[in-house]
Amino acid sequence: MGSVGEKNYDAIIVGAGFSGLYLLHELRKAGFTVKLIEAGSGPGGIWHLNRYPGARVDTEVPQYSYSDPATWSTWHWKQRFPDRDELVTYFEHVVAVWDLKPHIVWNTRVTAAHWNESENLWKIEVNGDQYDNYICKFFCPCTGFAAKSYTPPFPGLDTFKGRVYHSGHWPVGEVNLAGQRVAVIGTGATGVQAIQEIGRVASHLTVVMRTPNTAIPMKNTPIDGPRNSYFKEQLPEWKKKQATTFAGFTYDFRPGKIMDLPKEKRREIYEELFNTGGLHFWLGTFNDVLANREANEESYQYWREQVLKRIKNPEKARILAPEKQIDPFGTKRISLEQNFFETLDQDNVDIIYTRESPIKQFVPTGIETEDGTVHEFDVLVLATGFDFVTGGLTQIDIRGIGNQTVKDKFAKGVYTNLGMTIHGFPNMFFMYGPQAPTAFVTGPVSAEAQGKWIVDCITHITKNNYKSINATEEAEQEWRAHVNEGAEQGLFKEAHSWYFGDNIPGKPREALNYMAGMPLYKQKCQEAVDAGYKGFELVK
Structure with a gap:
C-alpha cells in the first residue's frame, strides 16, 4: 500500500x-x-x-x-x-x-x-x-x-525457447549477443539501427521484413570544440529559423517545383541533398516530391540507384530496392542509416520477406514460414514499434x-x-x-x-x-x-x-x-x- x-x-x-x-x-x-x-x-x-x-x-x-x-x-x-x-x-x-x-x-x-x-x-x-x-x-x-510498445499476435510466440527482447523494453545493462544467432523482426527506424549493430557481432542474423526501408545516409560525424563554439555563435538565429519552418529544422522545403527544372539541374540537387546526409533528401527538397507522382518516382529511382551500388547479392537487391515502389517515397517515416545495406548484404544475414514468405508460426527453435522452412535462432529482437x-x-x-x-x-x-x-x-x-x-x-x-x-x-x-x-x-x-x-x-x-x-x-x-x-x-x-x-x- x-x-x-x-x-x-x-x-x-x-x-x-x-x-x-x-x-x-x-x-x-x-x-x-x-x-x-x-x-x-x-x-x-x-x-x-x-x-x-x-x-x-x-x-x-x-x-x-x-x-x-x-x-x-x-x-x-x-x-x-x-x-x-x-x-x-x-x-x-x-x-x-x-x-x-x-x-x-x-x-x-x-x-x-x-x-x-x-x-x-x-x-x-x-x-x-x-x-x-x-x-x-x-x-x-x-x-x-x-x-x-506493440507486439503483433504472432502464433506460437510463447513457445519460443530462446531469449526475447522488445526494443522498447530493452534491459538495463549489457545484453551479450556476440556469437549468437539473432532474429530481428521489423525494419523501421529502430530495426535499422539495431540491425546495424547486431550484424557486427552475431554469428548469424535473420531479418524479418514486411516492407523494404527507403533509409537514407545519416553521415554522422564527430563535433569538436571549434564546431561547438560555432554552434553557440549561430544558435540564436538558428532557433529563430526553426520556429518558422515546416518541421522545425533550420532548413525547409525549397520554393517552386523540382519538375519545373531541367533534368540535369534536378540530378545536381538530388546529389547535393543525398550527400549532405540527415533528413535533407526528404525535408529539404521540393514540395512536389511528396505530392506529385512523377517527382516522387524520380526521387525514388535516384535513391534506388544509390542503394543498388551497395548491395552485391542480386536477390537481396531485388527485395531491398525493388524497381516498383511499394509506398510512395517519403510517405512513411524516413530512417537514417550508416551501414544498413552493407549489413543486410553480409553472407551471414538472411532476410525473411514476409510479402513472399509469410510467418506461419513460432516454434521452440525459431520461426516457421508458410513454405515449411524453419529459421532457427537463439535470440529474438522485436523491433515491432508502438x-x-x-x-x-x-x-x-x-x-x-x-x-x-x-x-x-x-x-x-x-x-x-x-x-x-x-x-x-x-x-x-x-x-x-x-x-x-x-x-x-x-x-x-x-x-x-x-x-x-x-x-x-x-x-x-x-x-x-x-x-x-x-x-x-x-x-x-x-x-x-x-x-x-x-x-x-x-x-x-x-x-x-x-x-x-x-x-x-x-x-x-x-x-x-x-x-x-x-x-x-x-x-x-x-x-x-x-x-x-x-x-x-x-x-x-
Whole structure:
C-alpha cells in the first residue's frame, strides 16, 4: 500500500521528455506549484528507455535541443547525431540547469487520472495504488507518441525457447549477443539501427521484413570544440529559423517545383541533398516530391540507384530496392542509416520477406514460414514499434465528465481541439500527441510551441478565476476535419503507415498527426486565443 493521503498541486505533469521538462520549467517560472511524475529512473522520456543496440536520434544537433541559452551555453555536443547515452546526459544537464530535480518523482507510473466534477479537480493515482494520490487543478500528460510498445499476435510466440527482447523494453545493462544467432523482426527506424549493430557481432542474423526501408545516409560525424563554439555563435538565429519552418529544422522545403527544372539541374540537387546526409533528401527538397507522382518516382529511382551500388547479392537487391515502389517515397517515416545495406548484404544475414514468405508460426527453435522452412535462432529482437501517438494516453485510465475514458472516446476515431485538449476532459492539456504536428516536427520545437500555449492558457484561467476550461464538441469536429483535410494533400494517405494507425489491427484509419506544418499549426492555436479562446467553454 502506498502512503495514505493526498498531495495537492496546481498541475501534475506525466513524463520527463522534451515536453514534460519544458512544461515543468515554464509553469514553475509562472509561479505555479507543479510536480512531474516519471515512470523511469531518470529524464529523457523515450531516450531514457531506448537502450537497444544502436539507439540514436535522427535529428542533427543543435537543432535537437532547447532554445534557452542556459541549456546550451555550457553544453558541448560530441556527435552530429547523438546516441542514446549522449542524449540522456543532455537531459540530465537540462534538469540540473533548470533546477528541476526537486520537482520530479522518479520510478512512479501514473495509472489513473479521474476528473472530480463537483470539485473541478483531477485525482491522479500512481502505481495502481488507490491510496497513493495526487490532486491537481490541471492535468498534463506528456507521454509522447511512442509510450506504448506493440507486439503483433504472432502464433506460437510463447513457445519460443530462446531469449526475447522488445526494443522498447530493452534491459538495463549489457545484453551479450556476440556469437549468437539473432532474429530481428521489423525494419523501421529502430530495426535499422539495431540491425546495424547486431550484424557486427552475431554469428548469424535473420531479418524479418514486411516492407523494404527507403533509409537514407545519416553521415554522422564527430563535433569538436571549434564546431561547438560555432554552434553557440549561430544558435540564436538558428532557433529563430526553426520556429518558422515546416518541421522545425533550420532548413525547409525549397520554393517552386523540382519538375519545373531541367533534368540535369534536378540530378545536381538530388546529389547535393543525398550527400549532405540527415533528413535533407526528404525535408529539404521540393514540395512536389511528396505530392506529385512523377517527382516522387524520380526521387525514388535516384535513391534506388544509390542503394543498388551497395548491395552485391542480386536477390537481396531485388527485395531491398525493388524497381516498383511499394509506398510512395517519403510517405512513411524516413530512417537514417550508416551501414544498413552493407549489413543486410553480409553472407551471414538472411532476410525473411514476409510479402513472399509469410510467418506461419513460432516454434521452440525459431520461426516457421508458410513454405515449411524453419529459421532457427537463439535470440529474438522485436523491433515491432508502438501504438503510436494515441497509445500513451489510452494506456492510462483517464476519466473525464460522466466517467468517460479517453480510450473509449478514441475508440472510433480521434477527436481533440488543437491537438492539446479533449472535450469532456476539462483542465487537461496533453503534448506531443494526436492531431498535433508531433511526428512531423522536431521534439523541442513542438515542446516549446505547445508548452508556451498551455502555460499562457493556464495563466489566463487562473488570473480570471475560472474553475475550468473544456473544449467544445463543435471545435473538435472542426479540428478533426482540418487535420484530415491536411492529410489528404499529397501522397501520404497512399502509404500503409503508422502515421494513419495502420500498424495496429482494428485501429481506425485516420490522420494521427497534423500534417499541414508547424507555422500553420501555431497560427491556428493563436487564432483561438485571439478570439477569446474560441472553441472552449470557460466556467467561472
